[in-house]
Amino acid sequence: MLVAVILLFMSSACTPLFRDSISLSRGTLTQPGEAPLDEAGTPEGKAQASLPAEASLIAKIDSRTPPQQAVSLRLTEDGRKLIDSGHNTKALTHLEKTLAIDSNNPYVYFYLAKAHFNLAHYRQSVDFLDVAEARLDSQSYWMAEVLSLKGENFQAMGLLKEANHSYAEALRFNPKNQKAVVGLNRVQRAMEIPSIR
Amino acid sequence: MPESTRYPRKIRYLTFFRIAIFGLVLLAGGGVFLGVWYVKYLEGVVTAKFDGRKWNFPAKIFSDSYLIYPGMSLSMEGLEGKLKRLGYRTTVGRPRSAGEYRIQKKDGVAEIYLHNFLYPLTQFKGYPVRLTIVSNTATKIHNMDNGQEVFSLELEPELVTGFYDRVWEERRLVTLAEVPPLLVRAILAIEDERFYHHMGIDPIAVLRASIVNFSKGGIVQGGSTLTQQLMKNFFLGSERTIKRKAKEAMMALVAEWKYSKDEILENYLNEIYLGQKGTQGIFGVWEAAQFYFAKEPSQLDVGEMALLAGLIKAPNRYSPYLSVEVATRRRNLVLAKMFEEGFITRSQYERAHRKVILPREQVRLANDAPFYVDFLRKELAENYSSEVLTVEGLRIFTSLDLHLQRIAESSLREGLKRLEKKYKHLRKTAENDRLEGAIIVIKPQTGEIKAMVGGRDYQKSQFNRVVQAKRQPGSIFKPFVYLAAMIYGPEDKEETFTPLTFVEDSPFTWSYEGKEWKPENYQETYYGIVTFRQALEKSLNTATARIAKRVGIKKIRDLAYRLGIKSPLALLPSLALGAVEVTPLEIARAFSTLANNGVRTNLLAVKQIIDQQGRVLEKRDVRVKKVITPRVAFTINHMLKGVLDRGTGRGTRWRGFRRPAAGKTGTTNDTRDAWFGGYTPDLLAVVWVGFDQESELGLSGAAAALPIWTEFMIRATEGTPVTDFIPPRGIEMVEVDPLSGYRATPNCPQVIEEAFFKGSSPEDFCPLHPAPMVFEEAAPLRRSGWPVISTGR
Numbered sequence: 001m002l003v004a005v006i007l008l009f010m011s012s013a014c015t016p017l018f019r020d021s022i023s024l025s026r027g028t029l030t031q032p033g034e035a036p037l038d039e040a041g042t043p044e045g046k047a048q049a050s051l052p053a054e055a056s057l058i059a060k061i062d063s064r065t066p067p068q069q070a071v072s073l074r075l076t077e078d079g080r081k082l083i084d085s086g087h088n089t090k091a092l093t094h095l096e097k098t099l100a101i102d103s104n105n106p107y108v109y110f111y112l113a114k115a116h117f118n119l120a121h122y123r124q125s126v127d128f129l130d131v132a133e134a135r136l137d138s139q140s141y142w143m144a145e146v147l148s149l150k151g152e153n154f155q156a157m158g159l160l161k162e163a164n165h166s167y168a169e170a171l172r173f174n175p176k177n178q179k180a181v182v183g184l185n186r187v188q189r190a191m192e193i194p195s196i197r
Numbered sequence: 198m199p200e201s202t203r204y205p206r207k208i209r210y211l212t213f214f215r216i217a218i219f220g221l222v223l224l225a226g227g228g229v230f231l232g233v234w235y236v237k238y239l240e241g242v243v244t245a246k247f248d249g250r251k252w253n254f255p256a257k258i259f260s261d262s263y264l265i266y267p268g269m270s271l272s273m274e275g276l277e278g279k280l281k282r283l284g285y286r287t288t289v290g291r292p293r294s295a296g297e298y299r300i301q302k303k304d305g306v307a308e309i310y311l312h313n314f315l316y317p318l319t320q321f322k323g324y325p326v327r328l329t330i331v332s333n334t335a336t337k338i339h340n341m342d343n344g345q346e347v348f349s350l351e352l353e354p355e356l357v358t359g360f361y362d363r364v365w366e367e368r369r370l371v372t373l374a375e376v377p378p379l380l381v382r383a384i385l386a387i388e389d390e391r392f393y394h395h396m397g398i399d400p401i402a403v404l405r406a407s408i409v410n411f412s413k414g415g416i417v418q419g420g421s422t423l424t425q426q427l428m429k430n431f432f433l434g435s436e437r438t439i440k441r442k443a444k445e446a447m448m449a450l451v452a453e454w455k456y457s458k459d460e461i462l463e464n465y466l467n468e469i470y471l472g473q474k475g476t477q478g479i480f481g482v483w484e485a486a487q488f489y490f491a492k493e494p495s496q497l498d499v500g501e502m503a504l505l506a507g508l509i510k511a512p513n514r515y516s517p518y519l520s521v522e523v524a525t526r527r528r529n530l531v532l533a534k535m536f537e538e539g540f541i542t543r544s545q546y547e548r549a550h551r552k553v554i555l556p557r558e559q560v561r562l563a564n565d566a567p568f569y570v571d572f573l574r575k576e577l578a579e580n581y582s583s584e585v586l587t588v589e590g591l592r593i594f595t596s597l598d599l600h601l602q603r604i605a606e607s608s609l610r611e612g613l614k615r616l617e618k619k620y621k622h623l624r625k626t627a628e629n630d631r632l633e634g635a636i637i638v639i640k641p642q643t644g645e646i647k648a649m650v651g652g653r654d655y656q657k658s659q660f661n662r663v664v665q666a667k668r669q670p671g672s673i674f675k676p677f678v679y680l681a682a683m684i685y686g687p688e689d690k691e692e693t694f695t696p697l698t699f700v701e702d703s704p705f706t707w708s709y710e711g712k713e714w715k716p717e718n719y720q721e722t723y724y725g726i727v728t729f730r731q732a733l734e735k736s737l738n739t740a741t742a743r744i745a746k747r748v749g750i751k752k753i754r755d756l757a758y759r760l761g762i763k764s765p766l767a768l769l770p771s772l773a774l775g776a777v778e779v780t781p782l783e784i785a786r787a788f789s790t791l792a793n794n795g796v797r798t799n800l801l802a803v804k805q806i807i808d809q810q811g812r813v814l815e816k817r818d819v820r821v822k823k824v825i826t827p828r829v830a831f832t833i834n835h836m837l838k839g840v841l842d843r844g845t846g847r848g849t850r851w852r853g854f855r856r857p858a859a860g861k862t863g864t865t866n867d868t869r870d871a872w873f874g875g876y877t878p879d880l881l882a883v884v885w886v887g888f889d890q891e892s893e894l895g896l897s898g899a900a901a902a903l904p905i906w907t908e909f910m911i912r913a914t915e916g917t918p919v920t921d922f923i924p925p926r927g928i929e930m931v932e933v934d935p936l937s938g939y940r941a942t943p944n945c946p947q948v949i950e951e952a953f954f955k956g957s958s959p960e961d962f963c964p965l966h967p968a969p970m971v972f973e974e975a976a977p978l979r980r981s982g983w984p985v986i987s988t989g990r
Contacts, residue, residue, distance in 0.1 A: 067268020096819045103878045130823040
């Protein structure tokens with residue numbers, strides 16, 4: 001039993017540096033020879049299928065997409081995978097490089113905001129979301145994502161009124177945005193509770 | 198002779214003898230005491246070195262990395278140049294190990310085995326890729342190991358320079374266990390075959406060397422052991438004196454007494470000098486394996502080990518970078534010794550002996566961007582002492598783009614020379630009063646400083662005009678006035694200013710605080726009633742001053758601060774015409790906010806700093822702040838595009854720069870400063886020209902700075918995608934007649950597409966050039982711009 005526990009611990013503790021390597025020259029999170037994987041270990045196609053259609057950046061690439069835009073979207077998608085697998089600091093480095101490639105890619109601002117949020121850099125996250133908001137204002141799904149993340153940031157900073165407003169706005173763009181639904185309920189409950197002195 | 202006289206002589210002899218013995222004993226004792234003291238002293242010196250810091254590791258400055266992706270513009274020559282600068286070596290066959298490449302020009306194929314590289318947070322392991330280039334465009338990238346398509350490829354940053362004390366010793370430490378035993382044996386065989394048998398000095402080797410040297414009539418062979426060589430490198434100079442040799446021998450004995458053979462050998466393998474790469478000295482076997490073969494010591498083959506071992510005696514003479522024939526002869530000598538000693542088999546010997554050493558080009562260390570490096574040094578000094586920067590081996594990743602840096606340097610240098618050639622009065626003889634200039638290049642989306650040139654010749658003057666020269670911006674400040682006008686409108690009433698709002702361009706007096714200011718136009722030429730757009734495009738002083746008066750100087754000043762100006766700006770009317778002092782860096786930062794759709798970024802030169810083990814010590818994030826709305830930013834950018842298309846910046850167009858871009862010339866009233874700041878959505882550059890002693894330039898920004906900017910931008914944007922500013926939500930693009938300010942009709946001789954906030958565009962058509970009217974029934978037949986008459990039917 002003890003041996004099994006030790007083996008389990010060792011296998012989960014072993015995270016070889018090369019396996020986490022996500023330099024841009026890879027384009028994906030994998031070792032040479034492996035199929036592109038997402039953070040759950042399923043092939044890229046399946047991972048894309050689990051995201052809503054509007055969220056898929058790869059789906060925005062077709063034969064008419066300018067090369068600079070295409071590579072920027074792919075690299076942003078790689079950044080998303082890094083965030084989803086918990087590598088927020090690596091994601092920041094990666095996404096900052098991606099930002100320089102295509103000045104018209106608005107999604108990279110959103111994911112930079114997400115990485116900063118996960119690292120508890122709330123003010124920086126909100127700054128990136130302000131930019132994302134201005135550039136994504138014609139896409140309801142994304143506006144809801146931006147505003148709900150903004151709500152999460154404000155909530156983390158203790159700005160409940162601002163959080164409430166952001167969540168409400170998010171639901172206006174997409175009533176099905178779960179983060180906004182949950183967040184709004186939480187904030188409204190918190191705002192009802194009198195402060196304890 | 199009486200007995201009494203003989204006795205005293207005997208006593209005198211005895212006394213003398215005793216004194217002599219006593220003296221000798223004293224001398225011997227003193228000698229022993231001094232000897233012991235000296236040995237103790239040497240012991241202290243040796244242990245202090247062995248147990249303390251042995252080597253300094255200079256911080257290394259890296260440029261930004263280089264991304265390649267399918268569809269990007271890329272020439273085979275450009276790619277090969279980049280690979281060479283990164284130390285890649287060409288190979289005849291398919292690249293088999295990291296650092297090799299092969300180019301097949303006929304097929305448009307480049308095969309590259311990528312280097313391993315230690316990035317912040319990532320140890321990248323190289324693998325082979327095949328890159329296909331057709332008509333100077335990268336079309337496909339494949340992983341050669343598995344055939345998979347790769348969507349992007351990052352070539353590692355170039356090493357720019359290092360921060361070192363007096364000498365740059367490039368070295369990476371290895372343990373003895375990390376060095377292949379065969380390499381160790383090869384080195385011992387050629388340098389000190391009795392290493393494990395002597396005590397630090399080898400009398401047999403000394404005797405042999407003495408005989409050889411005597412027979413040759415000079416010193417042709419050394420008898421020093423590895424230990425002695427190590428002591429010499431650690432502590433002593435290279436002079437061939439008996440005193441130095443004696444000290445070296447004693448220290449070697451002390452070292453052997455205090456430390457094990459393996460410890461001494463390990464230090465030796467890390468200490469030895471093995472070549473030169475420009476200003477960088479190559480020390481230690483790890484660094485040498487990288488320098489000569491782009492491999493780690495464990496990856497070297499027999500021949501490569503023999504070559505390295507052979508270099509020790511005279512690295513620069515036996516270097517394959519200098520002479521392949523000499524290097525081959527030396528390598529073969531070492532191979533013969535290895536075979537003779539039984540370290541390698543006959544087949545290993547013959548295989549290694551047959552292997553041809555390919556000629557290779559010595560790649561000069563970039564060592565460019567001295568102003569940029571100086572700027573970095575000052576930035577780093579806030580958090581890192583000079584000692585830390587010269588000994589800790591930090592790796593500093595920057596945003597520097599060496600390609601853009603080289604273009605900026607040559608554009609400035611050649612541009613200033615052309616000005617001096619064209620305008621005789623600019624040719625000054627005084628060393629400290631030559632025509633000078635500066636360029637700064639920024640990526641607006643991220644705030645990364647891609648290039649910085651602080652003067653025309655760093656060797657003559659290290660004064661960095663980009664960050665240290667406070668100069669009057671003059672009319673390059675005007676966009677901030679118009680921007681404030683779009684945002685705030687006039688102070689006195691509710692009104693929205695648009696690019697087609699009219700303003701009077703004529704002399705007037707601005708009274709303030711009991712004083713008066715009378716702005717004047719260049720060459721006292723006035724245009725009467727003009728639009729905001731025309732006033733900005735033509736850079737009209739009195740029109741701009743009138744606008745500033747209506748908006749309010751405080752709002753303009755505060756806006757300039759928000760955009761990125763940091764120098765104090767006096768609240769005086771002349772602020773509107775740039776009668777303040779700022780640096781080119783500040784102008785670039787403020788313009789960068791406009792280029793980035795109203796989002797200000799922190800300027801970045803240092804991106805990340807890691808230590809030798811790859812741990813991130815510092816990461817400087819890209820920071821953004823939305824300071825003006827995208828629609829306001831777009832409007833001013835659209836107006837500034839007109840400066841290049843029709844206004845004072847149109848010289849960029851007839852000089853060959855055709856991309857969509859915005860910009861502004863800058864000339865001060867006394868023509869002591871000439872500026873041009875301009876940008877595409879992806880790249881911004883600001884150029885300043887003038888004299889440090891503030892002599893009169895006598896030239897406008899269009900004449901002096903614009904040509905330099907244009908040359909830079911043409912070369913810098915070559916092959917990059919063409920991008921334009923995209924109208925954001927809330928902007929309406931309307932075709933208008935710039936003369937009347939109304940919607941254009943087909944009869945308008947001039948038509949421009951103007952940007953308006955939704956709801957503020959003119960509703961009426963141009964009254965100066967009316968179009969034919971049509972009845973409502975015929976409306977489907979009418980062309981755009983033809984008014985329709987309703988018949989009420």
